[in-house]
Amino acid sequence: MSTCHSKNDRPKSPDACPVCDVLIRSLDKQALEYYNSCADCALYFADINKAAWDTGWRPSEQQIFARLQKRKEEPFFYVNDKYI
Numbered sequence: 001m002s003t004c005h006s007k008n009d010r011p012k013s014p015d016a017c018p019v020c021d022v023l024i025r026s027l028d029k030q031a032l033e034y035y036n037s038c039a040d041c042a043l044y045f046a047d048i049n050k051a052a053w054d055t056g057w058r059p060s061e062q063q064i065f066a067r068l069q070k071r072k073e074e075p076f077f078y079v080n081d082k083y084i
Helices: 026-035 039-054 061-071
Strands: none
Touching: 026 039, 039 061
């Protein structure tokens, strides 16, 4: 017998990364579950600062802005207007 789950039964995922405010993509799922961030923030901030990340460190607004500027050079990148 299969069980039907309603939308309300599923865990709520944010629409945007809690760190950089970029829209969450399907490829961000694992990073979101592990780091509570998008895959890009996981790669450029969390992985290289794992000990600090685990104790609550997050990148500064300037660090986020600099990374978002670099990401704008990448194809198919959309940014929230918070950092424009």
